[in-house]
Structures are given as C-alpha cells and as structure tokens.
Amino acid sequence: MTLSDYIAQGDWRLFFLLRDATERVEAADVAAATQRYLRRDNRTVAVFLPEDKPQRAEIPPPLSVQDMLKDFTPHATVEAGERFDQLRRISTHAPRWSMPAT
Numbered sequence: 001m002t003l004s005d006y007i008a009q010g011d012w013r014l015f016f017l018l019r020d021a022t023e024r025v026e027a028a029d030v031a032a033a034t035q036r037y038l039r040r041d042n043r044t045v046a047v048f049l050p051e052d053k054p055q056r057a058e059i060p061p062p063l064s065v066q067d068m069l070k071d072f073t074p075h076a077t078v079e080a081g082e083r084f085d086q087l088r089r090i091s092t093h094a095p096r097w098s099m100p101a102t
Contacts, residue, residue, distance in 0.1 A: 006015040 003015055006012050
C-alpha cells in the first residue's frame with residue numbers, strides 16, 4: 001500500500017503504525033495465529049487435474065493510456081455556489097476603525 005492509501009483510511013500515520021507493528025511480530029506470534037485460525041474445518045482443498053488440450057479464453061492485450069483517453073470528453077463542470085472574493089470577505093468581516101489625525 002502507498003501512503004495515499006493510508007491517508008484515504010483517515011490518517012497518514014497509520015502507515016507507520018502498521019510498519020512498526022509488523023516489525024514487532026515474532027515467530028511465536030505467527031505460530032499462535034496458525035493454531036488459532038488455520039483449522040481443518042476452515043480449509044479448502046483443491047485438486048489439479050491437468051488436461052491434454054485445455055480450452056483457454058483469449059485475453060486481449062491491455063489498451064495504452066493514449067488509446068483509452070483518445071475519445072474521452074469530461075463532463076461539464078458544476079457551477080460553484082458562490083464566487084470566493086478574498087478582499088470582499090476581509091472587508092465585510094474585519095473590524096473597521098480610523099487612525100486619529102495628527
């Protein structure tokens with residue numbers, strides 16, 4: 001996972017939390033988890049039966065980014081709720097006072 005994945009989960013520090021927790025895992029921890037979760041009734045067994053002439057699906061090669069975007073037209077943008085004018089915002093919310101004449 002990348003750092004942005006952890007940001008999407010809510011906090012970039014989760015990356016380092018998991019990294020540090022992984023470094024603390026010892027062989028005894030793995031053995032205990034194996035005993036706890038890898039049970040006979042939880043497993044799935046598969047048998048591979050090879051065939052002389054397997055029927056395979058043809059998978060086309062992936063498209064290049066240029067081919068995927070060649071006919072792409074983005075949707076029209078949505079109008080903003082209001083225009084943000086920083087000077088007007090400051091002037092309407094800042095207290096006003098005058099300097100005394102000298």
